Amino acid sequence: MRDTAHGPAEGQDGDVVLGDDFVAPEGVVEEEVRARRARRGISSLRSSPLTRKIITFNLIALNILVAGILYLNSSRDGLVLQRANGLVGEAELVADVFEAQLPTAAPVNLMTGDGIDVEQTLAGLDILKGAEVFVFDENGTLAGHVVGQMSRNENGSKDQPTLITDALSVLWGWVSKPFISQSPAVSRSVEDTVRAQVPKVLKAGTQITSGEVADGAVFSVATPIEHNGRAIAVVALVSASGEIDKLVMAERERVLQMFIIATLVSIGLSLILASTIAHPLADLAAAAEVGGARNRGKHGNGRIRIPDLTARPDEIGRLSGALRGMVGALYNRIDGNEQFAADVAHEIKNPLASLRSAVGTMRVAKRDDQREKLLDVIEHDVRRLDRLVSDISNASRLDSELVKEEEEPFDLLTMLRNLGQYLGEEAKGKGIDFITDLPKDSIVINGLEARLAQVFVNLISNATSFCEDGDAIRIWARRRENRVLVVVEDTGPGIPDQALSKIFQRFYSQRDASDFGNNSGLGLAISKQIVEAHGGVIWAENIRPTDADITSDPLGARFVVGLPV
Incomplete structure (x- = not known):
């Protein structure tokens, strides 16, 4: 028995495709699977646990990143330093204005107006709305005070709306309210805070202090007014209440806006990624489920047909090819066993037919030589059956033994x-x-x-x-x-x-x-x-x-x- 067996090599060429863009050849996918695919839309991703995991994990990473940025809040420190340096310059300019108006030879008394009119000088200054300027004499007595009225728009800057930050602040306040102590806080006025710095300023020069008021944090810069080389008064410039907080909120607002945009982009990309993974896997699972149901007799007879996704250059393509190969090998084995059983039945029928004929003829045979000849035929057929059964037994065990x-x-x-x-x-x-x-x-x-x-x-x-x-x-x-x-x-x-x-x-x-x-x-x-x-x-x-x-x-x-x- 001699023969060469050559199996045709199967190959497939095609463009790289993703997700639902791939369409399997007609007749490859079962009707049930094609019907499910036709009914499937973007809403089907909501019922996919894999899709939810992809979106959740992507959003967790993004939220950790944004939370870390907001928690570390390095922008606040930079804004504070920048604003403090600005206040120092402004306070020194105000002090220079006073020093320029002081008489050189005559004595000066800020409280009585000798040598300079404090209120008139303060009235001529352009101060940002909400900011305050205090003038104290060397004894700490308030000689003048003015509150700025110039708006930000006049100064070339615009207030930015902070809707997201405000909403989150209100939400946080509502959530944290039960855990905040209700004991009243003791606070000092801005004037008292600045007055306390007068002695130190007269001795050591410019001083920067910070504090909290009802509207937020404030910064104050106190610098001396000198006359003939001696500090005779102190001018203090106090920032508008909550100014730094507003700047920080504006920075946070921009971060949150980018976070919302990044979240939308992340969800969109996650859905696209999920469609390229979840939908093909759902097709493979559905094909196996349909085949399993058919094998249990629920939908009639039929063979499992795994969707052909081998055009995908990724693990799903490999999985599809492996499953198709496994199913093909399984059905080849089933076909081989069925053919083997048919061949065995055919081969056993021949000696059995000969035996039946010999036994029937022996019943009517009269001569001993005829009976002896029939016995030889029966013996030959029995040996043939024994040899055939032994060879069939060896052949049937061969596959399992080769594997073991x-x-x-x-x-x-x-x-x-x-x-x-x-x-x-x-x-x-x-x-x-x-x-x-x-x-x-x-x-x-x-x-x-x-x-x-x-x-x-x-x-x-x-x-x-x-x-x-x-x-x-x-x-x-x-x-x-x-x-x-x-x-x-x-x-x-x-x-x-x-x-x-x-x-x-x-x-x-x-x-x-x-x-x-x-x-x-x-x-x-x-x-x-x-x-x-x-x-x-x-x-x-x-x-x-x-x-x-x-x-x-x-x-x-x-x-x-x-x-x-």
Whole structure:
């Protein structure tokens, strides 16, 4: 039984596609799966746990980032420093205005107005709305005070609305209200705070202080007014209440605005990402569920068809290809088992029919010689059934045994020499020359030594059974790069051309009528199964001279086994 099996290579070319943009070929996906896909929309993502996880994890990372920015609040420190430096400059300018109006030689009294009119000087200053200017004499007595009326718009700056920040502040206040102590806070007035700095300013110069009022934080800068080199008064510039807080809120508002935009973008990208992952996985799961329901008899008979997503260059494409391969291998195994069962039933029917006929004829046979002949037929059919059942049992166990047994490295040439020495004696007993042509160097392969030995025993025994006195059998092996070729050839009658494509099929046998029933036709089929389980190939051909006519009689048969090294 000789034949070469070549499976067509399947390939698929196509553009890279994502999510629902991929459309499987017609007939690949079950009708139920296509119906679910047609009903599916963006709302279906809401019911996908995977989609919710993707969106949740992306938003968690984004929220941690924004919360960290707002918590660290480094912008507040920068704004405070910037504003404090600005107040120092403004306070020193106000002091310079007073010093420029002081008489050089005459004494000065701020309280009585001698030498300078404090109120008139303060009235001529442009002070930002909400800011305050205090003038104290060297005794800490308030000599003048003015509150700024110039709006921000007049100063070239505009107040920015902080709707998000205000809303969050109100929400936080409502949430934290039960946990805040209700005891009244003791606070000092801005005037008292600044007055307390007068002695220090007169001695050490400009001082910066901060404090809290009802409307928020305030900063004050106090600097001395000098007359003839001596500090005679102190001018204090106090920022508008809550000015720094408003600036910080404006910065936070911009951060929150970017956060909202980033959140919307993150959700959109998460939905796109989820559609490229969740929808294909849902199709694969639906196909398996539909197949499982069919196998349970809920929707009639039918085979599972896994959607073809192999055009995707990612893990989902690999998963689809792997599932399709697994399902295909499963159905091939099922088909093989069904065909094997049909072949077994067919092969067993023949000896059973012969037995039934012989038993029926024996009932009416009168002569002893006829009965003896019928007994020989019955004995032959019983031996044939026994051999057939044994070979079928071995073939049915072969798949599981090939999977369970552990492959080990062994020397292929040592095994072939041992088989040649044992089987050569049998061949020589029939007058057949047995020739081995094996390399001197060892060839180590990884596999099941006993199973591969079964293959070569079968090939050599097969050749011996077809040869007659005077024929020859030759075994030779050669290494070719990453493979080794083992050839068993004989000078027997060869193989009929019409049988070359069938000899590796189960229960096929090309023998004389005189040898009918002595072989089950499973030997070469089992050999092919073992070789292919080792990643190898086996084929058969007739031996012909190089220039011979292809229609001429063959010089013998050749079996070639190729195994990976």
